Amino acid sequence: MYARFKRYAVENEILYLFLHNRVAQLAALIATLMLGGAALAPWVAPTNPYDLTSFDLLDSLLPPSWSDAGDTRFVIGTDDQGRDLLSAILYGTRLSLLVGILSVSFASVLGVTLGLMAGYLGGRFDAIVMRIADVQLSLPAILTALLIDGIARGILPQQNHDDLMIIVLTVAIGLSLWVNFARTARASTFVEKNKEYVQACEIMGMPPLRIMVVQILPNIMGPIMVILTIDLAVAILLEATLSFLGVGVPPNQPSLGTLIRIGTEYLFSGEWWIVAFPSLTLVILIVSVNVLGDFLRDALNPKLR
Amino acid sequence: MTHSTQNFAKHQTMTSLLDVTDLTVSIPSRFGEFKAVDSVNLSIKAGEIHGLVGESGAGKSTIGAAIIGLLEHPAFIESGSIRLTGEEITNLDDDTYHLLRGNRISMIFQDPQTSLNPLLKISDQLIETIQQHKALDFQAARQLAIELLEETGIESAEQRMDEYPHQFSGGMRQRVVIAMALCTDPELIIADEPTTALDVSVQKQILKLIRELAQQRQVGVILITHDIGVIAEITDNVTVLRNGRIIESGPTIQVLGTPAQDYTRALMAAVPRLDKRIERFVNIVNEDKSIEGEATWTISGASAEHATQWLLTSKTATPTTTDSLKNTTPPILEVNDLSVTFGKKSQWFIKQPGFKALKNVSLSIRRGEVLGIVGESGSGKSTLAKAIVGLVPTSSGDMRFNGQVLPDANARARNHPARRDIQMVFQDPYSSLNNRRTVEAILTEPLTFYGLAKKGPDSKKLVASVLELVEMPQRAMLKYPHQFSGGQRQRIAVARALMARPSFLICDEPTSALDVSIQAQLLNLLKDLQSHFGLTILFISHNLAVVRQMADHVVVLKSGEEIEQSESELFFSSPKAEYSQQLLRETPSLQMVRG
Numbered sequence: 037m038y039a040r041f042k043r044y045a046v047e048n049e050i051l052y053l054f055l056h057n058r059v060a061q062l063a064a065l066i067a068t069l070m071l072g073g074a075a076l077a078p079w080v081a082p083t084n085p086y087d088l089t090s091f092d093l094l095d096s097l098l099p100p101s102w103s104d105a106g107d108t109r110f111v112i113g114t115d116d117q118g119r120d121l122l123s124a125i126l127y128g129t130r131l132s133l134l135v136g137i138l139s140v141s142f143a144s145v146l147g148v149t150l151g152l153m154a155g156y157l158g159g160r161f162d163a164i165v166m167r168i169a170d171v172q173l174s175l176p177a178i179l180t181a182l183l184i185d186g187i188a189r190g191i192l193p194q195q196n197h198d199d200l201m202i203i204v205l206t207v208a209i210g211l212s213l214w215v216n217f218a219r220t221a222r223a224s225t226f227v228e229k230n231k232e233y234v235q236a237c238e239i240m241g242m243p244p245l246r247i248m249v250v251q252i253l254p255n256i257m258g259p260i261m262v263i264l265t266i267d268l269a270v271a272i273l274l275e276a277t278l279s280f281l282g283v284g285v286p287p288n289q290p291s292l293g294t295l296i297r298i299g300t301e302y303l304f305s306g307e308w309w310i311v312a313f314p315s316l317t318l319v320i321l322i323v324s325v326n327v328l329g330d331f332l333r334d335a336l337n338p339k340l341r
Numbered sequence: 342m343t344h345s346t347q348n349f350a351k352h353q354t355m356t357s358l359l360d361v362t363d364l365t366v367s368i369p370s371r372f373g374e375f376k377a378v379d380s381v382n383l384s385i386k387a388g389e390i391h392g393l394v395g396e397s398g399a400g401k402s403t404i405g406a407a408i409i410g411l412l413e414h415p416a417f418i419e420s421g422s423i424r425l426t427g428e429e430i431t432n433l434d435d436d437t438y439h440l441l442r443g444n445r446i447s448m449i450f451q452d453p454q455t456s457l458n459p460l461l462k463i464s465d466q467l468i469e470t471i472q473q474h475k476a477l478d479f480q481a482a483r484q485l486a487i488e489l490l491e492e493t494g495i496e497s498a499e500q501r502m503d504e505y506p507h508q509f510s511g512g513m514r515q516r517v518v519i520a521m522a523l524c525t526d527p528e529l530i531i532a533d534e535p536t537t538a539l540d541v542s543v544q545k546q547i548l549k550l551i552r553e554l555a556q557q558r559q560v561g562v563i564l565i566t567h568d569i570g571v572i573a574e575i576t577d578n579v580t581v582l583r584n585g586r587i588i589e590s591g592p593t594i595q596v597l598g599t600p601a602q603d604y605t606r607a608l609m610a611a612v613p614r615l616d617k618r619i620e621r622f623v624n625i626v627n628e629d630k631s632i633e634g635e636a637t638w639t640i641s642g643a644s645a646e647h648a649t650q651w652l653l654t655s656k657t658a659t660p661t662t663t664d665s666l667k668n669t670t671p672p673i674l675e676v677n678d679l680s681v682t683f684g685k686k687s688q689w690f691i692k693q694p695g696f697k698a699l700k701n702v703s704l705s706i707r708r709g710e711v712l713g714i715v716g717e718s719g720s721g722k723s724t725l726a727k728a729i730v731g732l733v734p735t736s737s738g739d740m741r742f743n744g745q746v747l748p749d750a751n752a753r754a755r756n757h758p759a760r761r762d763i764q765m766v767f768q769d770p771y772s773s774l775n776n777r778r779t780v781e782a783i784l785t786e787p788l789t790f791y792g793l794a795k796k797g798p799d800s801k802k803l804v805a806s807v808l809e810l811v812e813m814p815q816r817a818m819l820k821y822p823h824q825f826s827g828g829q830r831q832r833i834a835v836a837r838a839l840m841a842r843p844s845f846l847i848c849d850e851p852t853s854a855l856d857v858s859i860q861a862q863l864l865n866l867l868k869d870l871q872s873h874f875g876l877t878i879l880f881i882s883h884n885l886a887v888v889r890q891m892a893d894h895v896v897v898l899k900s901g902e903e904i905e906q907s908e909s910e911l912f913f914s915s916p917k918a919e920y921s922q923q924l925l926r927e928t929p930s931l932q933m934v935r936g
Binding site: 233239 | 371732761775837
């Protein structure tokens, strides 16, 4: 078994490079730990920060447990409402990652579909899609998100609003990220389209949809995967920014961004831990995901090796 | 100097320009250390042209890179010495090497497109190089540059100096590269496949130029090439390499005239000859099919016979016809006055006439015949093939296939029967197979697409059988294309074409990306298939010798126009058109060994 893995590890390019890259391994370890902690938050978190009955205002603004005034029940302290900060961070990361992954999935499906079609069909369709992409690029991501958030607030009934917030956020972030995917998919499709295996399919009379999905799509997945990881970090950051600005997730379900926003209010009154720990979590998460994305880009690009 | 004095006794380095002794270059990789060059000895005198010939992976280019000190990391010189006029150069540091490179050793690369900077004028590039190595002022350097360009045969060099590389043709560009290599009066020039990217007529001129320069300037030239015809034409001495080892070395007349080694003989036999047609080539590659039980892994009932049976039962296939029969059968494909125009536009007020890639070409192919199409790059050979298979729309003229009108790319229905009946084998085996699909998926595609067989045991059996027919192990179906070499990939491409049970096969330069030995195998295979199944083949190639071996009829194209059309034997013995005669004269061949 081990011998087989060892042989596979030598033959598989990406696995080989991964096993010889300590930084990427560290990043993967941290990312996995955070992903695991976030996914299992209801089971690993000491308290449930969404349950208003479980916390006590008397515990509010307690510093981390290692300082003099600390309480051993709250490892890294509590916030203004007496919530355990560690639990809040675990649940917050969960929400941030959820929004991040959902919006990147939305962006990649939309972007790759349009980019693939634009690249393969060319002509008028290509021109229209790429002009829309140009317009999209000229709008800052936050503006797009604010716009969609505003529209959603206006249209959707108030009582559903909080439940639908995550979907609105996903669409808003997804819409500002699809252009990257579309451009990359289009450029790679241009290259693949002129390869002879695609011509062979065209000679056979294979329908364009089948050529695009069965033949070309698997061949352009390399660069798409790289953007996927890098944009995941961007999406998490965007969500944090939006939540920080107060247009993100509702305050009773804090994400990392919301936690940081709440924390800044206490920064100057000496309660540093409320902003420091969520920010640190965010930074570590983004850096590790970015490092993984960089590793993947280098591993998939033979020119950089 | 102290280092080399101890070796003086062993070798008489006094007379030779370059001495390479026991050179071993290793490339460490995660699969273990690989010896790219294994104890190679070379000796070159001033004014001598020494050829290094071998197939891909023979280590020719690595020797060149080792001499000029440009071995790419992680390759390194494990042992041996390289001495330039008696001076050891393997242990020089980078700065000293940098002075040596250019000053005493120059290099000419394969592709003139990429070895000149497209953003700088020719004059700038030449003058910069001259001034870097010689203490000359701008005017003197410019004067020298003009002289060099004139010496390399560029007319009105004074004016052309200030042009950009793209304003020169491929051959002219290579002349500029040669002029640049001569800038510093080098003692040794390493030419790595200097003519591979060029058409035969230009190749001839460039080789002649190298020959003259070597003689006049007394420069030693190492000519690296895979083309034994080039070796025969201009080298004094030749070294035949295989897998990093020297097979045979000596004067060209002796090595090519009376080869001592089997490999050299086989390598020469594999080169298609221009003067006569031979039925089969000698096979020099012994592929070991027994690795990892390759041969024992089979699908029950699958065999080459099964494939043969299956291919023969198709309605359109007819077994071998005799020559007399051939002449009476109606043409399978007729092309009348076909023209193809690219980039023609007429929108509102803009009218672009477009570029005519094909001008009024007419030809006809009888069933079971091989029609060779020859011409230089840009002659419209590939455009013709693409027009027939329906990739490129035509602008005028018509095509008939089996007596029926064959609509062009825009009008041809997706389910037109000709889409199955006409199949194509492409030039580049590295891009003609989808790397993300297994060989089985690639080969099953035509079967299911044309409804020839259901996916399942039937298709598996057929795929395995056809693989066997193209002399591949059945187990190949489980692998991905990137696990195969170029020649094997090309056979898989042939197998894919066969899966559609075509009656008409278009081969667009099927062997130009392959080594001669692999080319010989593939040509054998195509000949076999053709005679077995009575396939009609449209064979496109720039290599006249290859066409000579394959074709019954020959059509010569030049910039989209038809120059000559005649019977193969007749064409090669007495070509009528001036252009055809020139083409035949300029194709390098083994018969040109320097006397």
